Amino acid sequence: MQPMAEWMVNILNWLLIAGGQLWFWTWENLKAICGVLWGVVDAVLNPVLSPVLSILNPVCVVVGDVIYAAIDLLPIWVGLILLSAGTGVVMLVFFRYTSNQTAIARAKDDIKANLLALKLFRDDLRVVFSAQGKVLLAVLRLQRHVLLPVLLATPFMLLVMAQMGIRHQWRPLHPNERTLIKMTMRPSSGKSTQAVLRAHPGVRVEVGPVPGGNQFVWRVRAGQLGRHVLQFDVGSTVVEKEFVVAKGLERVSALRPGADWTSQLIHPVERPLPTASPVESIEILYPSLESRVYGTDYWLLTFFVVSMIVALILSPVFKVKF
């Protein structure tokens, strides 16, 4: 290589490395700041949301059970599509009544008018600049009008998704299938606390518990079919955890959470463990549900795509603008 070219390449490489490092530095700091902010928000919200969810969750589970019982005869993927479509319609109606439809229409008209002005007076710099500014403002206004109903709808959506999650994200264990049970202890529980899983026909302990790192882990095989309640003797208290062995699809509770609203939101089935309990959470590693439509992770994609499409298609019917 020519010395000049080599010199240029070195400069370029240096710039790229420096740029990359700057980017990473920014990204890491941003993450750290967001983490701190979230910690504050979480600390403020938890005392409110955790008790609220403790009341809401049992109701939601019952409603979910009723709805899923109603679609029980359909193939599961049809059921999921129907539920997603139904959620799309509910969102549409909700949007219709929570959003300021006239304001949205006005903002959209403003955008259109100013875009037209841009096209017509493209030689007049003053018009161009002011029209560009107006488009931007109108877009922001539109965003504001759309954002509010979306924010209002989010809790509802999260509750719906949690109900779907417990039926699609995992599947029950088949008889004789192997899995792990992980019990996470509170830091305050003390090192000497022991945990014992009481004998139960629904489960057969193969190995464990193996303690260490704030956890007790059992390797078990599923026993008899059924929706069992396993009992653990932890120190002087008894802690319970649901354990489902089934051949077909049923809702499962992968985690019995502590009084932590984010865990409670994702794992709504079981009562959260009281703060006084030495146990923070109990997890069962249920298998993934294998399906590219309604199975683990894919159900969420199906849900979003179907509900969006339905909302878009039906928006003229409900005379909704967004």
Place this chain on the structure above:
Amino acid sequence: MNNFCLSGGVRPASLAPRGLCLLLSMAILAGSCREQDATFPKVIVLGFDGMDPKLCERLMDAGQLPHLSKMRNNGGYRRLATTIPPQSPVAWASFITGADPGIHGVFDFIHRDASRQCVPYYSVAETIESDQGWEIGDYKIPLTFWPFNHQAVETKLRRGGTPFWDYLDEAGVPVRIYDIPANYPPSPSHAGHMCCLSGMGVPDLLGTLGGMYQFFSDAIVVARDEPGGGGMRHPLVFKNHTAKGAITGPRNVYDRKGKSARVPFVIHRHPSDPTARIEIQDQTIVLQEGEWSDWQEIDFELEMPSLLPNAHVVGMCRFYLQKVHPTFRLYVTPINIDPSDPGDQKISEPPEFVTRIADELGRFYTTGFQEDHKALSNKVFSDEEFRQQADYVLEERLALLEYALAHYNDGLLFFYFSSTDLQAHMFWWESDEKHPVRSPTEAAKYNDVIVELYKRMDQVVGDVVQRYGETATILVMSDHGFVNFKRQFNLNTWLRKNGYLRPSDCGSLLDPTKGAPVDWSRSRAYGMGLNGLYVNLKGRELYGSVDPEDRNALLSKITEQLLAERDPQNGKQIIAKVYRTDEVYTNPDAATVPDLIIGYESGYRASWATTLGDLSNEVVADNDATWSADHCIAADQVPGVLYSNHPITTNDPSLLDLAPTILTLFQVEVPQTMTGVTVFDRKDAVVATVGFPGKRPIKE
């Protein structure tokens, strides 16, 4: 349409219609090896590496191999002549090509680079590192796309010659090959009718032929890399019954400093029970002492310059909790290429062949040497642990065979078993003499493992015969037999003693720390690999000293002296045959072929040190390794076996006859390069292909 293809195969003159229908079938099959409608003859070949005729015959006579005996009683058994030398890569390459080593170019496990004065390399495949790339900071990244088109790191198959299945593939015959040795990376299927899973020779993720890991808490053992790529041993320090370790992964090919990727893990062991828990990459593995985990995915992250996303190499391993208290020992298998997600590593042709298998079977061993014999040799495994691990390997292979049979309609099915070779190397001891490391009772006990293995393989054969005996030609074959390995002969030390290697206190061909360096200007010959002897020839070797006109006399002299050599311990002959490669091979590549192949007497073999060029004090010494049986000796002392459900009509079949036999069974013309002949009577060959649409005798 495919019938038409085949009739074209019988008359090779009519190339045009065959070419046309090849094109058509390619268009229809889109280059993948799917099942086809037409009926082809069925030929099933079961390859048992190292299955020995002496043991087979003894067990058959004792009525212990009923299914193989039945074949023998019907005239379907012969001893099968093997290659010179009878090493697995050499022999399988000859099976594959129907040609001698002169044609396929594999003369030994280990070849040497004459231009670098005998630096050794693995003979079957080579990895070519890229010297191109975008240099940025500590990194060098090959940009393989336009307009840079840098060369990426590439692994090439060194075995030459044309595999016999290429002719079947071309004739439209479906070919399924499972675990074949000496074919990594897999040779391509030009017509799309061939599927092949590579066997012996497939590396692990670190590029070795199987490097395990052992983590242990014994205070006095030091961490070290096991010799010969046998893996790594790392100490663990437990604090409150928790310890931290890391699995060392592949070298970061983009990092110019060559740092290796590492995956950390945490071990919690129970304070008193024999149980432990491994936390690695969001996976928790709970094991009891003596238990093996399932295959676990391990994702190695290769660091890239800060502005690029890191690269990932994914492999898999199994954990074996050997001991928990008082000292802790954890064995981790070599990081195998994951058959369900091989990434850039091509271990099958077409690449999706292996993922299709894994979709149905789950994960299985993919490295070339699955039985971890090095772990036993290095005392990481006890005899019993090795037996258990080898048994796991066999169970996986049997599941794979079940898959192979379930997905087999017609055409050729080849299936390979390594168990009969690698278990025999470690357990075979057909002798009352003292075993190198075991007591007489232990030696007898573990030799019985081999007997039981043969009985089990007989069952496997019986099962295949029961399912396909009426409709398929079944061939059961091995590449060589087995003998005890009692005494080891250091060829280089012998050459030094007789004045061919100088100075008289030299210690190694390559390593100057092991004694005086070799004076090549005065050295006339050296040994490299298990059977090769090379003349230090002017014009060929970097520091050649022997004039080409003196070569013949030198070879005759060395041969005479080698044959006259006697074991000082018992007066026995050590070397049975010395082969001149210019006499026994067809046009071998002059740059790589050894000048002589040493054919040891049974009981003797090249010493461990001499194979990679090290010398020892004694010329002959006891073999002191657990690896107590071998076959790298005179070819006529370790023939393989050949069984068939049809009478074998030639008297002295050899490995080179199998490719022509298979081609003939499909009525595909045998090419000139194959010197062997079919082992079946021609009439029987047609009987064997009953149901074949052609149903016509092969042209005389």
